Amino acid sequence: MDEQYDVIVLGTGLTECVLSGLLSVEGKKVLHMDQNDYYGGASASLNLTQLFRKFRGEEKAPEALGRDRDWNVDLIPKFMMANGELVKILTHTNVTRYLEFKQISGSFVYRDGKVSKVPSTEKEALTSPLVGLFEKRRLKKFLEFIRNYKPEAPVESPDLDLPNVPMSQVYKYFGLEEGTQDFVGHALALYLNDDYLEQPAIQTHKRIMLYTTSMARYGKSPYIYPLYGLGELPQGFARLSAIHGGTYMLDKKIDEVVYDESGKFVGVRSGDETVHAKVVIGDPSYFTNKVKKVGRVIRAICLLRHPIPNTDDVDSVQIVIPQNQVKRKHDIYVACVSASHNVCASDYFLAIVSTIAETDNPQEEIRPGLELLGEIEEQFVYVSDMQTPVEDGTKDNVFISKTYDATSHFASVCDDVKDIYKRVTGEDLVLKQRPTQEEEQEAMANA
């Protein structure tokens, strides 16, 4: 182990594994370690034994839940946008070949005590019970405008100069009611709070387009999900790294991050051994003195024996509870997957209710979400700090990722990956299409 590496990566969360994979492909010598004996860090999917060990200590999983291997319980609730950045990274690196994906079957939003399908096209808007008769026309016009908007083309009103007007002005132009604004901003643009209303409307446009183009790709919802759980994603990128020479050590105690007199990173000590590298990348849990707390997220992992009520009995769903609907400042999300995603034993459903905590009693805050679930068989609730690095790493060569936030998909994770990549290498991340397996094999045969 006493060797020199280009990069040491600490923690096998998705952010770290994507970076490890990308850097290994570029020929960097990478050592990747994790204190846990499983892949995925905070973005892991746990089997029953691991799940109970994490949340219940000595308590063993009930026999009735069945075999360990049938369970892959996500710690964080996120879905992939079918047209999102993570899909691009997956296809360009060919990590898709290790994974299989399924659609999430429904996208729902909570309004006035009821959950309804999110209308994302003009046609759906016209039939949605969410909007009143006159509002339907206005919403249709709004969605039409969004779909046809071209930044370079002239707009019919200064109110629609999206880069330069706040979103509230655009809503006003179309005369959208507050309830409609709620679901456009929170269920389509997936904003967690209402700060976006006073920010340039172009950002909201971009997010609605991501939603609608993702929706258009496979049809049932904008979301896709890897079979066997989100934990497959870091594993896939770890494999990419390994086949390009990355060295993997799980269950490795990290005793000390070593710095020189000027405070620059030198290496990592585990027991009597110290490995050296030019830079280190890691998640906040390895650098508690170099991160700050920026908030708290509460997540309740719930085991159900039935689909979530009032969602057409689908096998998987996302429900957004916009903040205003429950008098909060942040939305509550419910994300549900089931045995058809190979994440739990047959006839079970896994739902995670989550939100950004605003009070000292976050358990109470997620109640509107829990109430949508019907009877809950088992529940694992945890509150975790959202952490972000204090410095950008240029001084000490320590590059720390952010904790996984409360957003519903991976856009912020991809942003963090690109940001760290640029800080580490000094260059923008440019995704090049990697050779396919067939091309690789041919090249090998001809070598």
Add this chain to the structure above:
Amino acid sequence: MADVSDNTALSGSPSVPMKPVQVKLVLLGEAAVGKSSLVLRFVNNEFQENKEPTIGAAFLTQKTRVEDKIIKFEIWDTAGQERFHSLAPMYYRNAQAAIVVYDVTRAASLDKAKSWVKELQRQANPNIVIALAGNKVDLVSDEDDDLHPDELDGDEEANEDGDDMPITRQVPAEEARAYADESGLLFFETSAKLGHGVQEVFNEIARKIPIDQMLMPSRSGRAGMPGSNRIDLNNDGQGIGGRGGSCAC
């Protein structure tokens, strides 16, 4: 991404195009027992002395014929992740076959092989076909009398812990076979270097794979799962309907 559902490579009767049945096969075993060398022998019919630890290939594919069917092996190498016990569970997910390799000149490598077999039986698809392969029989001259002694000491990596010690067999074939029989494994002794027994391992696995079950309409290339809603990210258009075993990538 290449579409691999072509039928040209091993075409049978031209009137009935055959779609290869895709089988995920994983290699397991201690470092330096010759896992990659076995595959290189099988896929490219070649051998590299002092091969570096595996790097670069995600997996190799090779078609093989069983009676009137073609099996396309998608062979996964450990990519070195076994070295520090850090093989991801994803690795053996849905594997329909596994070759667990040990080195006949190192008894400890059989113990390691046994622990991999246990791991597979605990974690992998219950119907997985497992073969145990005792590799490097070219290094032990006593039973391979027809080999010229000069050819026998080429493999330096096996020498690493024993300087000038003569290389001797540490695992008798009977012992390994008895273990394999008891655990329901196929058993072979192989030499990736000379090509001895390699083709046989893959052929026998191909014969043992429950192909007919896999060809059932509901099958999606992955055992035991419903096939609906499956999508292929590399297919921009009609993703719905799944990959159905037509794409290896």
